[in-house]
Amino acid sequence: MxxxxxxxxxxxxxxxxxxxxxxxxxxxxxQFDGTPVNLQSVELLEKAMSEAMELQPCIDKVEVTVxxxxxxxxxxxxxxxxxNGNMLDVRVVSIFEDSQxxxxxxxxxxxxxxxxxxxxxx
Amino acid sequence: MxxxxxxxxxxxxxxxxxxxxxxxxxxxxxQFDGTPVNLQSVELLEKAMSEAMELQPCIDKVEVTVxxxxxxxxxxxxxxxxxNGNMLDVRVVSIFEDSQxxxxxxxxxxxxxxxxxxxxxx
Amino acid sequence: MxxxxxxxxxxxxxxxxxxxxxxxxxxxxxQFDGTPVNLQSVELLEKAMSEAMELQPCIDKVEVTVxxxxxxxxxxxxxxxxxNGNMLDVRVVSIFEDSQxxxxxxxxxxxxxxxxxxxxxx
Amino acid sequence: MxxxxxxxxxxxxxxxxxxxxxxxxxxxxxQFDGTPVNLQSVELLEKAMSEAMELQPCIDKVEVTVxxxxxxxxxxxxxxxxxNGNMLDVRVVSIFEDSQxxxxxxxxxxxxxxxxxxxxxx
Numbered sequence: 001m002x003x004x005x006x007x008x009x010x011x012x013x014x015x016x017x018x019x020x021x022x023x024x025x026x027x028x029x030x031q032f033d034g035t036p037v038n039l040q041s042v043e044l045l046e047k048a049m050s051e052a053m054e055l056q057p058c059i060d061k062v063e064v065t066v067x068x069x070x071x072x073x074x075x076x077x078x079x080x081x082x083x084n085g086n087m088l089d090v091r092v093v094s095i096f097e098d099s100q101x102x103x104x105x106x107x108x109x110x111x112x113x114x115x116x117x118x119x120x121x122x
Numbered sequence: 123m124x125x126x127x128x129x130x131x132x133x134x135x136x137x138x139x140x141x142x143x144x145x146x147x148x149x150x151x152x153q154f155d156g157t158p159v160n161l162q163s164v165e166l167l168e169k170a171m172s173e174a175m176e177l178q179p180c181i182d183k184v185e186v187t188v189x190x191x192x193x194x195x196x197x198x199x200x201x202x203x204x205x206n207g208n209m210l211d212v213r214v215v216s217i218f219e220d221s222q223x224x225x226x227x228x229x230x231x232x233x234x235x236x237x238x239x240x241x242x243x244x
Numbered sequence: 245m246x247x248x249x250x251x252x253x254x255x256x257x258x259x260x261x262x263x264x265x266x267x268x269x270x271x272x273x274x275q276f277d278g279t280p281v282n283l284q285s286v287e288l289l290e291k292a293m294s295e296a297m298e299l300q301p302c303i304d305k306v307e308v309t310v311x312x313x314x315x316x317x318x319x320x321x322x323x324x325x326x327x328n329g330n331m332l333d334v335r336v337v338s339i340f341e342d343s344q345x346x347x348x349x350x351x352x353x354x355x356x357x358x359x360x361x362x363x364x365x366x
Numbered sequence: 367m368x369x370x371x372x373x374x375x376x377x378x379x380x381x382x383x384x385x386x387x388x389x390x391x392x393x394x395x396x397q398f399d400g401t402p403v404n405l406q407s408v409e410l411l412e413k414a415m416s417e418a419m420e421l422q423p424c425i426d427k428v429e430v431t432v433x434x435x436x437x438x439x440x441x442x443x444x445x446x447x448x449x450n451g452n453m454l455d456v457r458v459v460s461i462f463e464d465s466q467x468x469x470x471x472x473x474x475x476x477x478x479x480x481x482x483x484x485x486x487x488x
Contacts, residue, residue: 003199007483011384015484018381019388023482026392027158033326034277035153036177041170048163048170055158055202076357077125080177082277084328113320116389117373118381129361133262137362140259141266145360148270155400155448198479204399206450235442238267239251240259247443275401280393280421285414292407292414299402299446321369324421 013099014121020058021094021103025116028053028062028092029085029105038080039071045083053092060100061093067107085114135221136243142180143216143225147238150175150184150214151207151227160202161193167205175214182222183215189229207236257343258365264302265338265347269360272297272306272336273329273349282324283315289327297336304344305337311351329358379465380487386424387460387469391482394419394428394458395451395471404446405437411449419458426466427459433473451480 008016032049050062067087074081085105092103104119130138154171172184189209196203207227214225226241252260276293294306311331318325329349336347348363374382398415416428433453440447451471458469470485 003477003481007481011484011487015381015384015487018377018385019484022385022388023392026389026394027396028392029396030278030393031154031157031396034274034329036149036174038177041173041177044166044173045170048167051163051166052158055160055163055200057200076355078177078179078357082329085278085326111320111369113322115369115373118377118385121377121381125355125359129359133362133365137259137262137365140255140263141362144263144266145270148267148272149274150270152271152273152275152400156396156451198477200479204451207400207448233247233442235444237247237251240255240263243255243259271402276397279397280418282421285417285421288410288417289414292411295407295410296402299404299407299444301444322421322423 013097014101016096017058017094017099017101018103018118018121020056020096021092021101021118022116024053024056024059024062024092024094025090025103025105027056028064028090029088029114032083033085035083036080037066037071037083038074039068041080042066042068042071058094058096059092060095061091063091065089088114091119135219136223138218139180139216139221139223140225140240140243142178142218143214143223143240144238146175146178146181146184146214146216147212147225147227149178150186150212151210151236154205155207157205158202159188159193159205160196161190163202164188164190164193180216180218181214182217183213185213187211210236213241257341258345260340261302261338261343261345262347262362262365264300264340265336265345265362266360268297268300268303268306268336268338269334269347269349271300272308272334273332273358273360276327277329279327280324281310281315281327282318283312285324286310286312286315302338302340303336304339305335307335309333332358335363379463380467382462383424383460383465383467384469384484384487386422386462387458387467387484388482390419390422390425390428390458390460391456391469391471393422394430394456395454395480395482398449399451401449402446403432403437403449404440405434407446408432408434408437424460424462425458426461427457429457431455454480457485
C-alpha cells in the first residue's frame with residue numbers, strides 16, 4: 001500500500017502494530033468516557049465500542065469489558081452512571097504484516113490508574 | 123420525588139420536559155461526535171447511542187438515524203469515517219408528569235448547520 | 245431572525261432560553277468529560293471550556309469551576325486525573341429576547357450525582 | 367520506576383516512546399472532536415488541548431494547530447463550527463529514557479483522511 005511506503009518506512013512492522021493499537025486505545029478511552037451506562041445497557045454498549053474501534057487502521061479485534069460490580073454499586077436514584085476509565089478492561093489486537101500487538105488497558109489498584117500497556121507483541 | 127420539589131419548583135412541567143430533552147440532545151451530539159462508523163457498524167451504533175441516552179432523567183425514547191448516503195460516499199481508503207453532527211437525525215422524547223416534549227436535531231441545508239429545536243411539546 | 249420564525253414559534257421566549265442553556269450544559273459535560281487535568285492546567289482548561297461553549301446559540305456566559313480539592317487529592321503517580329462530572333460546578337447563562345435562564349450543574353452529595361437544574365429564569 | 371519494570375519490559379525504549387505518543391494522539395482527536403470553535407476562540411482552545419495532553423505519561427510537548435482557513439469559511443449564521451480531525455495539524459513529542467518520537471497527525475489530501483504517523487523517532 002502506498003501509504004505504508006510513503007509514511008511508515010521509518011518504523012518496523014512490530015512498531016507499526018504497537019503504534020496503531022495504541023492510537024485506538026487512546027481513542028476508545030476518550031471517545032466513550034462519559035457515556036451513560038447501567039447493567040441493562042452495558043452489553044450493547046460494549047459491542048458498539050468494539051465495532052467502532054475495530055474500523056481503525058490495522059485493528060483486528062477490540063474486546064471491551066465494563067466492570068459489572070461498579071455498575072451494581074450505583075447509588076444515585078437515576079439508576080445509571082457515566083463510563084470512566086477506571087471501570088474499563090480493554091484489549092486491542094492490532095496486526096501489521098507479520099507483526100501482532102495486544103494492547104491492554106486495565107485499572108491497576110496500586111497505581112490507582114487505568115494503565116495502558118503492551119500485553120504482548122511479536 | 124424530593125429532587126423535583128427541591129430543584130425544579132421554579133419551572134413548569136412543560137419547561138421541565140423541554141429542559142431534560144435538550145440536555146440529552148446536547149449530550150448525545152458531543153458524546154458521540156468523532157466515533158468511527160461505516161455502513162456495517164452503523165445500525166448497532168445507533169442502537170447503543172439510543173440506549174445510552176435513554177438512561178438520562180425523564181427521557182422516554184431516543185431515535186438516532188445516521189445518514190446512510192454520507193456513509194456510502196466515504197472516499198478514503200480506510201472505509202470508515204467519523205460521526206459528525208451533519209450526518210445525524212435525532213429525536214429525543216422526554217416526559218415529565220403530564221408534559222411531553224419532542225426535541226429534534228437535523229441538518230438544515232439553508233443553515234448549513236445541524237439545528238436542534240423543539241418539534242413538539244404539550 | 246428567520247430561524248426563530250420557522251423553528252421556534254411553538255415555544256415561549258422563556259422556554260427558548262431554558263432550551264438553549266440546557267443543550268449547552270449537556271454538551272459541555274459530554275464534550276470535556278475525560279480530559280486530562282491537574283492543578284497546573286485547570287485554569288486554562290476552565291477558560292477554554294467556557295469560551296467554546298459560549299459560542300453556542302443564545303449563550304451569554306459560561307462559568308466553569310473544577311473542584312480544586314479533588315485535584316489536590318490525586319493519588320496516582322502520574323500527577324493528573326480525568327475530568328468527570330462530579331468535579332464540575334457550571335453556570336450557563338442563556339438569553340433569548342427578553343428572557344434569561346441560568347442553568348446550573350453541581351454535584352449534589354445526597355444524590356451522589358452531578359445534577360443539572362434551572363437555577364433562575366425570568 | 368516500578369511501573370516500567372513491571373509492565374513495559376517487553377518493549378524497547380523506542381517502542382515505548384512510539385506507544386505513549388500514539389495513545390496521546392488518539393486521545394486528543396477523540397477528546398476534542400466536536401468542540402465548538404471559531405477564529406476568536408481557537409488560540410486559547412489550541413493551548414488548552416496542548417496542556418491537557420501534555421499531562422499524559424512520557425509526553426514532552428504537544429503542538430496543535432487548527433486550520434484557520436477552514437474557520438474563515440464558516441458559512442452558517444451561528445459563526446462557529448465544531449472541531450473535526452480534518453482541520454487539525456498536531457505534533458506530539460514523547461520521550462522515554464534515551465528515545466524520542468514525534469507523532470504527527472495531518473489531513474492528507476490524496477487520502478481524504480487525517481493520517482496519524484511517526485514523523486521522527488530515534
